[in-house]
Amino acid sequence: MKLWSQYFIPTLKESPADAEIASHKLLIRAGLVRKLGGGLYTYLPLGLRVMQKLTQVCREEMERAGAIEVWMPHVHPAEFWMQGPRWTAAREIMFRADSAGDGKRGPKEPEFVLGPTHEEIITPLVRAEITSYRDLPKNFFQIATKFRNEIRPRFGLMRAKEFVMMDAYSFDVSDEASIKSYLAMKAAYEAFFRRIGAQAIAVEADTGVMGGSYSHEFMVPAEVGDDDVIYNEASGYAANREKATSALVPKELADAAPAGTLEEFATPGVVTIAALEAAPYSVPADKQFKTLVYIGDGKPFLVVLRGCDELEEAKLGTLGFGVFRPATAEEIEPVMGAKPGSLGAVRGTIKNPGALAGVFADHAIRLIGNGTTGANKDGFHLRNVNVTRDLAVTKFGDFRRVRAGEPDVKSGQPLQVRRGIEVGHIFKLGTKYSEKFGAAYMDDQKQNHLMEMGCYGIGISRTLQAIIEQSHDADGIVWPWNSAPFQVLICVLDPQMAEAMDLAKKLAAAAERAGAEVLIDDRAERPGVKFKDADLVGIPLRLTIGGKGLKEGVIELKWRSAKDVAKVPVAEAEARVAAAVAEAQARAHANG
């Protein structure tokens, strides 16, 4: 039991100017956190209590799923990362942790980095400690601070430079066993989000810089989310924007027979899809080929899409390049023979085809049949371009961005799009890291094999804010029972009345015996202030003890999530409070 007057809950009437979204404003106004700098926050007592709640539920669910808790350093010798498979890609987001001196001691390359995640640390550990199939499977997790030098921290805790994450790493003897671990974690995640009262859904996701074979993201639907979820409610299909695909191109699509002769025509000044759509050319965007030049690991490659489609850059990750980026105009001309706007992938028109690492075409261009593309000659295009006959395609793939309304691959019904906050992510990694670090085990036939890995993350601090985003009203936060910093708030309107305070303490004890945590508002404030703060802070169950009520022999019982107020006779109050707590716990247990 805590007394508000002795505790520290600095609430604010007005929102700070730098908060835009509801959950960010409420985090500050309800006194949960304070900002130190961009993406850096101090957790005040109330914020810390919520964090501890989430952490504990997370720990319980991980352990229930068979994972084992460890604690790894946050300062990593950089050589672990240099030995790993993603140093080039990951180093930009890592803080370096050299001496804070004036640079005389500081080497050019970092000696230490702050850990953004821990694959590079856990894999060498397991390599050294586990060598027999008898010791597998193993799944290690920790709940700790992560450091990422985010280019743009956002929305309070939503994307911070320093944040709390649960990260877990599974090691298995085989692909099948690894899938089992993966599914166990997926179930544990679902249990975790259910218990803390967050509505999170699992969606198929891209593996990104993590590498590996497949993954799911856990998304909390919210308008302010950073990610688009593409889904169809009926079929159950759900994927994030980077991964989403559709049945736009039928599987059995027969390529049209070549039609017409390849023909060059002058298009002076035309360098955009839109300009070619306009008169006098009038070529619809879905009959144009869009040719993009990228640089992958230093070598240029082409991506061909329909003129009406957008490239989903993340999908280029499937091509196997370590890093890739759009080519500059200066890089393009020597390879292609023309400036951007007149490019094409027609055989024989590319100036220096030998320089290319490949020509990758989106499946959807097969829908074009007879189309138009750049001639690799400034001011000229080619018409009657046929995919199979004319284009120098190395490989077809899915590179386009899916749009709402396209047919779902599962049901053929239209796909929908909504925004979401990514609160968790699970990856089946395969042997990407175990191979790099030599994490192998010996089987019962004395054969050595690489371990099959998985890695799993939950953004605990981000989840905290996502809950607020999902559960608030005009007056403040509405905490789910299991996430609340306290479950019961006792508002004593006349704290100078000994009778009122005595009753408050008795009720607090009853609520505590029933398993709740109690905060008593004993401040010498007017009732209006206390009620406003109570709504703002959002503790699920509020008991009000006032001089007026006591004269009538009643106290009030009110749920934060409901409007109605129940008057309870003082004589029955202890029993009623205990029953209310028990009921809330049962409800929280049943549906989160």
Place this chain on the structure above:
RNA sequence: CGGGGUGUAGCUUAGCCUGGUAGAGCGCCUGCUUUGGGAGCAGGAGGUCGCGAGUUCGAAUCUCGCCGCCCCGACCA
């Protein structure tokens, strides 16, 4: 890193265009009154106007540079 915005008391801000005493509300302190949905009156403390140059007799205000913060884009839990 590119684009846009912004910086005045602990918080929210006015003043800046058109240079001349830095103002309000909330919060805080003292007193009196009030006491069931962010009270009233009276008194008070609190400011290098983000930092640095420049223009000027004089700069919160005009000019230049830097920095912080916020929003949009790429990345992520």
